[in-house]
Amino acid sequence: MVYSKLGQSRPNAVVFLFVYTSGKDAPLSHRYKTTTDQSRHFIFSENIAKHSSFGLGCEVNGESFHENQLSREDLKHDDIHLR
Secondary structure, three states: OEEOOOOOEOOOOEEEEEEEOOOOOOOOOOOEEEEOOOOOOOOOOOOOOOOOEEEEEEEEOOEEEEEEEEOHHHHHOOOEEOO
């Protein structure tokens, strides 16, 4: 889910998934995106190499979030809290 600074969940927020091959390089040029549904959840369904690391990004109404060095397990249950 995506939450605002005040803890309110955000529908229709665009969330970006960045893929890194080693975790220390720049992300691959193609980034994936999805939008939170009316229940404020988001899901990515792309097939990505097993040993990649990830980053998530989101921006809604001037509030933003970016986090790197996420594992595949981290992504399974990650909530986004905008700042």
